[in-house]
Amino acid sequence: MPKFDSAALENLTRQFHQLPGIGRKTAERLALYIFKTSEQEAKELAEAVVRVKTEIRTCERCYNITEKELCPICENTQRDAGTICVVEDVVDILAIEKSNEYRGVYHVLGGVISPLAGVSPDDLHIQSLLNRVANEPVKEVLLAINPSTEGEATMIYLSQLLKKNNVKVTKIASGIPLGAHLEFIDDATIGRAIQSRSEI
Numbered sequence: 472m473p474k475f476d477s478a479a480l481e482n483l484t485r486q487f488h489q490l491p492g493i494g495r496k497t498a499e500r501l502a503l504y505i506f507k508t509s510e511q512e513a514k515e516l517a518e519a520v521v522r523v524k525t526e527i528r529t530c531e532r533c534y535n536i537t538e539k540e541l542c543p544i545c546e547n548t549q550r551d552a553g554t555i556c557v558v559e560d561v562v563d564i565l566a567i568e569k570s571n572e573y574r575g576v577y578h579v580l581g582g583v584i585s586p587l588a589g590v591s592p593d594d595l596h597i598q599s600l601l602n603r604v605a606n607e608p609v610k611e612v613l614l615a616i617n618p619s620t621e622g623e624a625t626m627i628y629l630s631q632l633l634k635k636n637n638v639k640v641t642k643i644a645s646g647i648p649l650g651a652h653l654e655f656i657d658d659a660t661i662g663r664a665i666q667s668r669s670e671i
């Protein structure tokens with residue numbers, strides 16, 4: 472594979488190439504773009520990357536992304552603390568919030584149980600979810616996990632644990648195609664799936 476005749480440009484290309492969804496050609500184009508941009512713009516980009524790691528943390532309650540102890544959703548007293556929507560990842564919160572159909576709070580699992588990928592229940596934020604159900608006025612846990620084989624197995628695992636805590640466990644309605652990610656589904660479909668959720 473041809474490489475840039477500059478160690479710095481080649482290094483930046485490799486860094487971009489490591490990002491999700493960025494192929495070698497796109498990485499080369501981005502690296503060249505940075506080379507052509509002004510020093511000021513390049514510095515701003517570099518600072519933005521560092522800021523994400525130094526100023527952003529995860530919410531102590533729900534593991535959403537925040538700059539404070541609690542995220543804006545957990546802090547918002549207008550939200551219904553009696554319903555916790557369990558999602559795999561922070562991007563799923565963004566997708567559900569865009570639908571404007573959900574007024575409860577969230578809990579980010581951090582993935583799904585996957586023996587093949589070496590992800591066990593202990594690797595996910597499951598114990599903290601059970602603690603919340605035990606200590607907060609939670610009436611319903613809505614499972615909004617992406618419908619894959621691992622996702623389905625994770626939902627069954629969670630519902631068995633949660634039901635021991637006398638809480639209603641629901642999941643978002645089918646209509647979200649198997650293997651699809653919430654992040655790529657339109658707002659209206661997510662909205663409908665939340666409205667017509669069913670108990671499991």
Ligand SMILES: [Zn+2]
Nearest residue numbers: 530533542545
């Ligand atoms: Zn939060």
